[in-house]
Amino acid sequence: MKKILVIGSLNLDMVVNVDHTPATGETILSNNMEMIPGGKGANQACAAGYLGADITMLGSVGNDMYADILLGSLQKAGADTSKILKRSDATTGIALITVNSDGDNCIVVISGANATLSCNDIDNNIDLLKEADIIIFQLEIPIETVCYGAKKAKTLGKTVILDPAPVPKEFPEELYRYVDIIKPNETELRMLTGIDQIESRLPEASRQLRNQGVKNILVTLGEKGVYLDSEEDGICRIPAIPVDAIDTTAAGDSFTAALAVMLSEGKCLREAAIFANYVSAIVVTRKGAQSSIPTLDEVQQYIRQIEAEKAS
């Protein structure tokens, strides 16, 4: 099996349920807080682990109890965490989230150690990049590090996947040249291309990215499924699996990971996207981020069940 490397963020989400969102200067009470492992990089590494991949993560955490929770969650999924850097001078990345009784949230993200992952860290771990076949980046670590890492990965002949979230104010155009597969959602595609009413202009938007050097574009469209524009597999739409979605957290992250896992097993991009579409459909029917990710067995059983329903 080919090796996957995720280079990215780890965050602990501290979720507090409140009656109403506090106003400036107001103190309110809550009687519960959940600590939920997250961060786009860690979610993707976890998902790849549960789906049976040979997966290593490179990222950065603080030397604190939050890091232990995050590393524990990755290890439970079977991901190799031995190269995750522990900083003594930074806190682990944390997202402070209040959710009010209407379900609306307010979020403060403390990037902490994620912001310290540097080009030097890439150089110091170059063997990890050399050993990997597929390398996945997202944008919750410094953009210079992503550019540098993706360039190195490309030079080494690796397959580079970019989940371009969150889109920075200034997206460095050179990054497109190092990316084999980019996987924006609709909002991200709009921000990257400047094209509005994106749903009816997907061919134009994806062509724009193709012209900038990306060979394959996969746009996730939530309940509308996926749009694929690929050098090898052409253009196609994959409809979403009809499900009762209750929580879309980590839908995109699990999609990216599932895609990489299938590519690591030699599937073409179209087949990989079809599989990822099933994985994300399961994820949106469960609450949470890493806790909502299915195992490979669960996905295979789910696919058999849907195929059987279609046939009957």
Ligand code: ADP
């Ligand atoms: P993100 O989480 O990055 O915003 P999307 O919302 O586009 O990503 O969702 C990613 C994928 O998850 C979709 O392409 C689809 O496969 C699946 N998905 C998301 N929402 C639903 C839904 N309501 N029903 C079925 N599948 C969904």
